[in-house]
Amino acid sequence: MRRAGAAAGLAGLGLVVVGAVGAAQGPPLVADLSDHLIAISAGFTGTRVVMFGATDGVGDVVMMVRGPASEVIVRRKERIAGIWVNRAEMAFAAVPSYYAVAASRNIDDFADPAVRVRQEIGLDSLKLVPAVEAVEQVAETFRAALIRNKQRRGLYGTEVGKISFLGQNLFRTEIDFPANVPTGSYLVEVLLIRDGEVVGAQTTPLIISKIGLGAELFDFAHAYSAVYGVVAILGALLAGWIAHLLFRRK
Amino acid sequence: MQIYLPIAEISLDVFLLLGLGGAIGFLSGMFGVGGGFLLTPLLIFIGVPPAIAVATQANQVVASSVSGVLAHWSRGNVDFKMGLVLLIGGFVGSTIGVLIFSLLRTLGQIDLVIGLAYVLFLGGIGFLMLGESLRALLRQRRRAGTPRKLHQHTWVHGLPMKMRFRKSRLYISALVPLGVGFVVGLIAAIMGVGGAFLMVPAMIYLLGMPTAVVIGTSLFQIIFVTANVTFLQAVQNQTVDVVLSVMLIVGGVIGAQIGSRTAVRLPAEQLRVLLALMVIIVCGRLAYELAAPPLDVYSIVTVGGVN
Numbered sequence: 001m002r003r004a005g006a007a008a009g010l011a012g013l014g015l016v017v018v019g020a021v022g023a024a025q026g027p028p029l030v031a032d033l034s035d036h037l038i039a040i041s042a043g044f045t046g047t048r049v050v051m052f053g054a055t056d057g058v059g060d061v062v063m064m065v066r067g068p069a070s071e072v073i074v075r076r077k078e079r080i081a082g083i084w085v086n087r088a089e090m091a092f093a094a095v096p097s098y099y100a101v102a103a104s105r106n107i108d109d110f111a112d113p114a115v116r117v118r119q120e121i122g123l124d125s126l127k128l129v130p131a132v133e134a135v136e137q138v139a140e141t142f143r144a145a146l147i148r149n150k151q152r153r154g155l156y157g158t159e160v161g162k163i164s165f166l167g168q169n170l171f172r173t174e175i176d177f178p179a180n181v182p183t184g185s186y187l188v189e190v191l192l193i194r195d196g197e198v199v200g201a202q203t204t205p206l207i208i209s210k211i212g213l214g215a216e217l218f219d220f221a222h223a224y225s226a227v228y229g230v231v232a233i234l235g236a237l238l239a240g241w242i243a244h245l246l247f248r249r250k
Numbered sequence: 251m252q253i254y255l256p257i258a259e260i261s262l263d264v265f266l267l268l269g270l271g272g273a274i275g276f277l278s279g280m281f282g283v284g285g286g287f288l289l290t291p292l293l294i295f296i297g298v299p300p301a302i303a304v305a306t307q308a309n310q311v312v313a314s315s316v317s318g319v320l321a322h323w324s325r326g327n328v329d330f331k332m333g334l335v336l337l338i339g340g341f342v343g344s345t346i347g348v349l350i351f352s353l354l355r356t357l358g359q360i361d362l363v364i365g366l367a368y369v370l371f372l373g374g375i376g377f378l379m380l381g382e383s384l385r386a387l388l389r390q391r392r393r394a395g396t397p398r399k400l401h402q403h404t405w406v407h408g409l410p411m412k413m414r415f416r417k418s419r420l421y422i423s424a425l426v427p428l429g430v431g432f433v434v435g436l437i438a439a440i441m442g443v444g445g446a447f448l449m450v451p452a453m454i455y456l457l458g459m460p461t462a463v464v465i466g467t468s469l470f471q472i473i474f475v476t477a478n479v480t481f482l483q484a485v486q487n488q489t490v491d492v493v494l495s496v497m498l499i500v501g502g503v504i505g506a507q508i509g510s511r512t513a514v515r516l517p518a519e520q521l522r523v524l525l526a527l528m529v530i531i532v533c534g535r536l537a538y539e540l541a542a543p544p545l546d547v548y549s550i551v552t553v554g555g556v557n
Binding site: 077097213214233 | 252253254255256257259261309310312313314315316317318320321358359362366473477480481482483484485488490492493495496499500503506507540541542543544546547548549550551552553
């Protein structure tokens with residue numbers, strides 16, 4: 001399953017069909033990705049991963065993609081003496097760096113609010129909780145601003161993606177990752193919902209990591225920051241000396 | 251041709267970066283200014299995060315100061331004793347400066363403080379330079395000038411801890427260069443510049459050093475102050491981008507050669523007016539960015555991230 005692209009995804013779909021038909025008493029839902037590893041090299045301009053799978057009967061499929069979580073601080077600027085200054089701020093714990101949803105039809109038509117909140121289906125139900133308890137209306141404004149900022153960077157989907165069914169049991173969708181996609185370990189969660197109940201679930205990991213010289217420099221700068229600093233200084237000293245020699249010669 | 255800057259985590263055009271370094275090097279070769287105070291805002295304009303622009307620029311200044319100081323040293327224009335005293339102040343100042351930088355970063359005010367510092371200093375220097383050059387141009391026309399006093403005695407000369415600086419032909423309190431070094435180091439660390447634009451006037455007017463040794467001595471201590479800033483930024487904030495710094499150094503070295511040769515053939519005062527106008531334009535652009543309504547009054551920062 002290390003193949004890339006939509007064509008490979010469809011080929012994989014065929015394998016899944018055989019698997020689903022062959023095992024009569026298998027799980028109600030199987031799903032997989034066309035890629036489990038995205039390597040970001042110097043010229044990375046974003047990529048697309050195909051999610052595909054099969055169900056054992058009728059039902060609706062919904063998919064959530066979540067990037068690694070970390071704390072995010074939201075700040076609000078205010079105009080003070082003519083200039084815009086960051087004033088109020090609110091920290092949110094465990095904010096997924098990336099979040100996308102796709103569904104086989106309008107989510108409200110097959111999942112009631114309770115299910116949506118429990119499974120965190122859709123941006124409205126995504127759990128974004130202030131790190132320190134805050135007044136609800138204020139927290140709501142900051143939460144909306146957080147989502148808006150993430151959407152502007154292309155890291156939170158602005159709309160629900162479409163999971164398309166091919167026949168009764170087979171489904172597929174595409175996940176788009178922008179050029180600035182954060183690295184780390186992602187989780188792709190696929191749910192099968194029948195009569196408002198989750199009857200099948202599968203979670204597949206997806207690793208996004210940087211490769212190449214750039215990635216090594218970044219890691220080095222963070223892991224051995226003192227050595228990195230000394231090397232940067234020595235490099236600059238050497239460059240200055242060489243420049244002086246060249247200057248004197250001419 | 252795009253090049254990926256691993257610490258800034260963005261891709262920028264190689265020739266844009268080389269050209270920027272070259273243009274600043276050209277100016278520094280032509281006018282003898284470090285150019286850092288123009289380069290940092292320009293880097294911010296093309297999309298480099300301010301924190302990275304400041305820290306990387308400090309590393310670039312190390313290189314340009316080394317080549318500068320070697321040239322002055324061979325002419326015997328460096329007062330090492332004065333340089334060392336300035337340096338002690340500079341080390342303390344720049345260390346505290348980097349700590350303030352980190353603190354402001356966690357408070358979310360670093361971009362504002364960098365912006366304000368630049369508007370203040372660029373505006374001040376730009377208008378001073380413009381005024382001075384215009385006056386000089388007028389003087390040339392009238393062929394008249396008022397003679398200046400060479401050395402004035404002020405309160406500065408009454409302070410304790412007197413020290414003799416032979417090369418500078420001075421006998422003054424060590425507290426003065428210590429204080430000057432401290433203040434310049436502090437500002438240099440926050441703004442990511444060498445601080446020559448502050449150090450040189452302070453040496454001439456506050457310390458009363460002879461002009462001949464001012465540039466060399468200032469460059470000498472700037473090497474160590476900016477090296478200290480580079481190291482501390484790398485350790486504290488991981489904001490030094492070596493790929494960016496190499497681009498700027500290469501461009502800067504070539505630009506400086508061309509600049510210093512062109513300077514001989516061009517009318518200096520008219521050029522100085524142009525430089526002053528450029529400084530004022532950059533200052534105006536930065537001031538506008540501070541005052542213009544932002545796209546979204548809310549912004550987000552990932553804890554532990556660069557942007």
